[in-house]
Amino acid sequence: MRGTGQLPKFEEDMYRCDKDDDLFLIPTAEVPLTNLYAGEVIPESELPKRICAYSACFRREAGSYGKDTRGLLRLHQFNKVEMVYFAHPEKSYEDHEELTRFGEKLLEKLGLPYHRLALCKGDLGFGAAKCYDLEVYAPVEKKWLEVSSCSNFEDYQARRANIKTKIGGKNVYVHTLNGSGLATPRVMVGICDNYQQKDGSLKIPEVLRPYMGGLSPISKQQVPLDLLFFLHQSVLREITIFF
Numbered sequence: 001m002r003g004t005g006q007l008p009k010f011e012e013d014m015y016r017c018d019k020d021d022d023l024f025l026i027p028t029a030e031v032p033l034t035n036l037y038a039g040e041v042i043p044e045s046e047l048p049k050r051i052c053a054y055s056a057c058f059r060r061e062a063g064s065y066g067k068d069t070r071g072l073l074r075l076h077q078f079n080k081v082e083m084v085y086f087a088h089p090e091k092s093y094e095d096h097e098e099l100t101r102f103g104e105k106l107l108e109k110l111g112l113p114y115h116r117l118a119l120c121k122g123d124l125g126f127g128a129a130k131c132y133d134l135e136v137y138a139p140v141e142k143k144w145l146e147v148s149s150c151s152n153f154e155d156y157q158a159r160r161a162n163i164k165t166k167i168g169g170k171n172v173y174v175h176t177l178n179g180s181g182l183a184t185p186r187v188m189v190g191i192c193d194n195y196q197q198k199d200g201s202l203k204i205p206e207v208l209r210p211y212m213g214g215l216s217p218i219s220k221q222q223v224p225l226d227l228l229f230f231l232h233q234s235v236l237r238e239i240t241i242f243f
Contacts, residue, residue: 003161004034005127005153015058025058029082030178038161041171042086048095049086052181054079081181086163089155092175093130096152099179100132103148106182109207112190113137115144127156136190145186150179 001007001024006014015025026032033051042049057080083102087095100116107114117133124131128151135144155173158164164171195203197217204216212218 001031003038004031004157005125005160006031009126013060015060026055027059028057028080028178028180029053029055030084033082033084034157034163034176034178035161037086037163039163041164041166042174044088044165044167047086047088047165047174048091050083052081052083054081078183078185080183083179083181085177086165087152087175087177088165089167089172089175092152092154092177095175096130096132096150096177099177100134100150103134103150103179103182107134107136107147110187110191110205111207112187112194112205114147125151127153129154129156136187138189138193140193141189145189147183147186147190148180150177152177 001014006024006027014027017023017025032055033053036051037049056077058077060076083099085092085095085099104114104116114134114136117135119131119133131149131151133146134148134150136147137143138145153176155175157176158173163174163176165174166172191205192202195205197203201217201219204212204218209216
């Protein structure tokens with residue numbers, strides 16, 4: 001948690017299991033993935049090193065002040081695929097563009113209207129040097145929903161976790177990047193809003209149909225659990241293909 005910057009600043013936003021054991025539930029798979037290489041020197045020839053994971057995520061959302069606390073928009077527990085890069089310090093901004101495009105390609109495959117936002121300095125997390133948000137438009141909600149946040153931390157996390165590479169015979173800190181392979185509950189809202197039919201059934205995005213035996217549409221009684229399960233499987237498969 002300290003290596004990736006969640007502690008000490010964001011402790012109030014996380015669930016702590018047992019103070020005697022000093023254990024926390026992860027808010028994102030970025031935490032264990034980044035720390036896989038804590039204290040190590042990654043060979044320059046292996047950069048960029050791309051890894052991903054599908055995990056449960058837990059967030060207290062203590063700073064949300066009751067905003068969107070019901071429904072799928074702001075959950076205390078949700079599942080997500082996370083993408084992490086360990087990048088060459090001179091090429092991390094190129095890799096940041098590639099990482100963000102992976103998230104965009106997933107949204108394009110799902111056929112959802114989206115846009116990319118470059119965050120201004122005042123909206124950046126304190127550890128990030130640059131960040132793009134990917135937002136999907138939900139017409140029923142009449143707003144854009146953030147479904148991915150792709151950040152370049154330069155060497156901020158690498159210094160905290162002591163992750164280096166050797167360049168020209170000298171050990172230097174790598175740059176770390178991460179991005180959501182889509183926050184699936186909000187993508188679920190986007191699919192329901194954009195693909196719902198007049199009779200309440202849901203047309204299935206074409207990329208998901210192979211996971212559902214070609215079934216489309218599905219009745220409104222089937223939507224909540226069936227679609228969410230297959231959405232997780234599809235996103236994980238597609239990101240694995242990219243990487």
